[in-house]
Structures are given as structure tokens and as C-alpha cells.
Amino acid sequence: xxxxxxxxxxxxxxxxxxxxxxxxxxxxxxxxxxxxxxxxxxxxxxxxxxxxxxxxxxxxxxxxxxxxxxxxxxxxxxxxxxxxxxxxxxxxxxxxxxxxxxxxxxxxxxxxxxxxxxxxxxxxxxxxxxxxxxxxxxxxxxxxxxxxxxxxxxxxxxxxxxxxxxxxxxxxxxxxxxxxxxxxxxxxxxxxxxxxxxxxxxxxxxxxxxxxxxxxxxxxxxxxxxxxxxxxxxx
Amino acid sequence: xxxxxxxxxxxxxxxxxxxxxxxxxxxxxxxxxxxxxxxxxxxxxxxxxxxxxxxxxxxxxxxxxxxxxxxxxxxxxxxxxxxxxxxxxxxxxxxxxxxxxxxxxxxxxxxxxxxxxxxxxxxxxxxxxxxxxxxxxxxxxxxxxxxxxxxxxxxxxxxxxxxxxxxxxxxxxxxxxxxxxxxxxxxxxxxxxxxxxxxxxxxxxxxxxxxxxxxxxxxxxxxxxxxxxxxxxxxxxxxxxxxxxxxxxxxxxxxxxxxxxxxxxxxxxxxxxxxxxxxxxxxxxxxxxxx
Numbered sequence: 040x041x042x043x044x045x046x047x048x049x050x051x052x053x054x055x056x057x058x059x060x061x062x063x064x065x066x067x068x069x070x071x072x073x074x075x076x077x078x079x080x081x082x083x084x085x086x087x088x089x090x091x092x093x094x095x096x097x098x099x100x101x102x103x104x105x106x107x108x109x110x111x112x113x114x115x116x117x118x119x120x121x122x123x124x125x126x127x128x129x130x131x132x133x134x135x136x137x138x139x140x141x142x143x144x145x146x147x148x149x150x151x152x153x154x155x156x157x158x159x160x161x162x163x164x165x166x167x168x169x170x171x172x173x174x175x176x177x178x179x180x181x182x183x184x185x186x187x188x189x190x191x192x193x194x195x196x197x198x199x200x201x202x203x204x205x206x207x208x209x210x211x212x213x214x215x216x217x218x219x220x221x222x223x224x225x226x227x228x229x230x231x232x233x234x235x236x237x238x239x240x241x242x243x244x245x246x247x248x249x250x251x252x253x254x255x256x257x258x259x260x261x262x263x264x265x266x267x268x269x270x271x272x273x274x
Numbered sequence: 275x276x277x278x279x280x281x282x283x284x285x286x287x288x289x290x291x292x293x294x295x296x297x298x299x300x301x302x303x304x305x306x307x308x309x310x311x312x313x314x315x316x317x318x319x320x321x322x323x324x325x326x327x328x329x330x331x332x333x334x335x336x337x338x339x340x341x342x343x344x345x346x347x348x349x350x351x352x353x354x355x356x357x358x359x360x361x362x363x364x365x366x367x368x369x370x371x372x373x374x375x376x377x378x379x380x381x382x383x384x385x386x387x388x389x390x391x392x393x394x395x396x397x398x399x400x401x402x403x404x405x406x407x408x409x410x411x412x413x414x415x416x417x418x419x420x421x422x423x424x425x426x427x428x429x430x431x432x433x434x435x436x437x438x439x440x441x442x443x444x445x446x447x448x449x450x451x452x453x454x455x456x457x458x459x460x461x462x463x464x465x466x467x468x469x470x471x472x473x474x475x476x477x478x479x480x481x482x483x484x485x486x487x488x489x490x491x492x493x494x495x496x497x498x499x500x501x502x503x504x505x506x507x508x509x510x511x512x513x514x515x516x517x518x519x520x521x522x523x524x525x526x527x528x529x530x531x532x533x534x535x536x537x538x539x540x541x542x543x544x545x546x547x548x549x550x551x552x553x554x555x556x557x558x559x560x561x562x563x564x565x
Contacts, residue, residue: 114455143455
């Protein structure tokens with residue numbers, strides 16, 4: 040198992056955001072975490088990458104417990120995050136944003152190779168590399184956030200709501216890129232409100248409801264589950 | 275006359291700019307108004323004085339020594355007085371900064387034995403150069419050259435080096451910078467160090483220029499430089515440079531117009547007017563509220 044989360048409890052300021060969730064991410068797969076607003080999806084990702092401290096429970100990555108590892112060290116271990124709302128550095132150029140993504144990579148040779156790969160995957164970023172990231176469109180910013188996360192060559196990519204605020208056509212494009220990234224060997228843990236798209240790319244899925252796992256199983260089965268169809272696929 | 279005052283104003287403003295940069299950089303990264311920054315400048319002046327008066331070194335060695343003392347001092351202040359409060363309310367580190375400021379003023383007074391001003395030996399000759407009707411003293415030339423070099427050096431560091439880019443990223447989005455693998459604590463320490471180096475240089479330069487230093491010199495100058503940073507747009511590096519220059523020029527012209535006693539009123543009045551029209555400062559970024 041690449042990532043194993045066991046009985047994870049997280050609270051902020053008296054609110055219990057996660058009430059003992061457990062799930063696993065198998066190497067090479069796309070795992071989707073779906074659920075309504077406030078279910079604890081983002082909290083889960085933020086806890087894995089160290090921005091939020093777990094109250095109890097364990098997060099095991101490649102057999103090592105990473106609960107107490109500070110966020111800036113998590114990247115070096117091979118976990119990279121595409122944060123919710125993209126969070127590109129708007130006052131830095133596209134190229135500088137990508138350089139920040141490779142910050143944990145010591146050698147500039149590796150960073151150069153990563154950059155070439157990212158530009159191959161996102162040619163639009165290469166065209167705009169000297170532009171300030173704040174001048175990019177929403178879709179381009181999402182690509183930049185993804186490219187930036189790939190610069191550290193993660194084994195596990197955490198993606199928080201990559202489709203948020205994007206036009207349907209762009210959502211399709213983003214999800215086909217997610218599939219490509221996974222095909223080239225990166226494991227993905229995907230958090231989405233767009234359950235339909237998430238289930239269409241994922242191998243397995245977990246449904247979070249108010250801080251607890253309500254349902255889990257192979258994505259295809261979940262997509263057929265009447266309860267999921269009713270609550271998350273709008274039927 | 276006009277050009278002469280302009281030269282004097284720019285010289286004074288350059289020293290404000292050096293100090294204002296420390297306020298603006300620290301604010302940009304951790305949103306803290308570092309009230310102890312003026313004291314770092316004061317200690318820089320004292321170290322410079324000790325070096326030239328006791329050790330008889332030349333001006334440049336004194337400048338470097340002041341930086342060498344102030345850099346670790348500022349890094350230590352951040353570690354001891356601000357970092358433990360990073361996740362508390364915003365008021366707590368502010369109070370802590372005021373405490374550090376008073377502590378350092380008192381400490382220097384105690385070591386010195388009294389709060390009276392000390393003169394600065396004439397390490398730079400009183401040569402005066404004339405360019406038409408405008409006169410430059412050698413010390414003014416030195417201030418302008420040293421301040422410009424330091425600011426150019428800072429600009430290059432922030433723009434092109436890895437740590438400089440990390441500073442800009444951290445100042446825009448602390449949390450995401452962390453996710454990139456940037457150890458933001460290193461960035462914060464570096465920011466304090468850079469600000470302290472500039473303030474230390476400012477202290478030595480001002481000490482020589484006005485030929486007088488005292489343990490409380492950091493209070494007014496610190497306040498003025500902080501205002502310069504706000505007028506330029508707090509968090510903006512070119513803003514601090516511009517704000518410092520404007521403040522220096524306003525002050526010198528106020529004095530030249532015969533309002534010596536009101537010089538502070540004139541410069542601060544100008545600041546209020548600028549802020550009324552541009553609340554985020556001349557070069558500040560519009561305030562974005564994160565949802």
C-alpha cells in the first residue's frame with residue numbers, strides 16, 4: 040500500500056472535522072474521495088500533507104508514519120499537492136511558479152528535466168512562461184497548479200477539487216490530463232465535489248459524510264450504487 | 275537652492291529607505307510590524323561607533339561589523355520573541371516586539387552608562403564637491419552610493435536567487451509555499467537577516483551624517499521609516515524605497531521652508547494625504563481577502 044490512513048481524527052477549534060476515517064491508496068491507482076461541502080475531504084488532504092495536525096490515528100506512507108512530518112518535508116518524500124482553489128503564486132511568473140514546485144529537488148539537472156516534462160504536458164504554460172501567473176485564465180492556472188505539483192516528481196499526487204470553478208469543457212480537459220498523469224505512473228488521491236467525473240477516472244472511491252466514511256468500493260460499483268446516484272450524482 | 279535641498283532630501287530619504295525595507299519585508303512575510311527594527315538600526319550605529327572609535331578601523335569595516343552584529347541579533351529576536359507566537363493572535367507578537375524594543379533601548383543605555391548622545395569621529399573627510407550650484411559632501415556621496423548598492427543587491431537577491439523567489443512566494447501565500455517544500459522558517463530568518471543588514475548600514479550612515487547617536491535614536495527614525503514603508507505600500511520592496519525617498523525629501527523641504535519645528539508634522543501630514551487617496555500605499559497590492 041502506498042498510503043494507508045488509519046482511524047484518523049482531526050479537530051479544529053472544537054469542531055470535529057474527521058471522526059476516525061480509514062482508507063488506503065494502492066500504488067498506481069486513482070482513488071477518489073467524494074462527498075458534500077464540509078464532509079472533511081479537504082481536511083483529509085491537508086492532514087496528509089502536514090498542514091493540519093492529526094489528533095490521533097496514523098498516516099502511513101510507504102511504510103513510514105508521516106503524521107508529524109512538517110509539510111515542507113512531505114514534498115521531499117514524494118507527496119505533492121494541487122491545492123484547492125489552485126493557489127498559484129499570482130505575483131510570480133509561470134516559470135517561477137514551476138521553479139517553486141521543484142524547490143525540494145536539490146539538483147538543477149533534475150529540475151530541468153521536470154520542467155521539460157511539464158512543458159511537454161502543458162504546452163500552453165511554455166508559451167506563457169514569462170507571464171505573471173495572476174494574468175492566466177482559470178483553466179491555465181489549474182494547469183499551472185498541476186504542473187507545479189509535478190515538478191517535484193511525486194509518487195503520490197493529492198488533488199483538491201481540480202474541477203472547481205471551471206467551464207465544463209475545461210473540466211473534461213483537466214480530467215483527461217489527470218488520467219494521463221496516472222498512466223505515466225503517478226498515484227493520485229483525488230478529492231472532488233464533481234462525483235460524476237471523479238468516479239469516471241477513479242479505480243476506487245470513498246464517500247465521506249460529516250467526517251466519516253459512509254461508503255467505499257470500486258468506482259464503477261459506486262457509480263451504480265443507488266444511494267450514491269441519489270446523493271452525489273444528482274439523480 | 276531647490277536642487278541643493280533635493281540632494282539633501284534624497285540623502286536623508288535613502289537612509290529611511292534602508293530601514294523601511296526591513297519593515298516592509300518582514301510585514302510581507304509574516305504580517306508583523308517589527309517594532310524592534312528601529313533598535314536594530316540603533317545598535318548598528320553603536321557597533322559602527324565602537325569600531326571606528328575604539329578599534330580605529332575604516333568606515334567600510336565598521337559598516338560590515340555593524341551588519342555582522344545586527345544580522346544574528348535580528349535572527350535571534352525573531353526566534354525568541356516572535357516565532358513562539360506565530361500561531362497566536364496577531365496582537366501578541368506586536369506586544370512582544372514593543373517589549374524587545376524597550377528592552378534593547380534600556381540594555382544599551384545600561385551598558386553605555388547614560389542615555390546621552392555620543393558624537394561620531396570624522397572617519398570620512400569633510401570634502402565638498404560642487405556640481406554647479408549644488409554641493410555634495412563626501413559623506414552624502416558615500417550614503418548615496420552605499421544605499422544604492424545595497425538596494426540593488428537586495429533587488430537582485432529577491433528577483434533572481436532561489437531564496438529570493440522563495441521569499442516572494444512565501445509573502446504571497448505562506449501555506450502554499452510550505453507545500454512547495456520551502457522551509458518557511460528559513461525564509462523568515464533570512465528576511466530578518468536581510469532587513470537587519472540594511473538597518474545596520476543605515477545606523478552607521480546616519481550616525482556619521484548627523485554626527486550623533488543615542489540609545490533612543492531608533493524610536494523616531496523607526497517610526498518614520500515604518501510610515502515610509504506604509505506610504506510606499508507595506509509589503510512592497512520598491513514601495514519602501516520610494517516611500518523613504520519621499521519622506522526624506524518632504525522633511526528637508528519642510529525645514530528649508532522655515533518650518534523646522536514642524537518638520538515632522540509636514541512629513542506625516544503628507545503621508546496622511548497620500549494614504550487618504552491610496553489606502554494601500556503608492557505601490558501596494560490591493561488587499562485581497564481570502565475566502
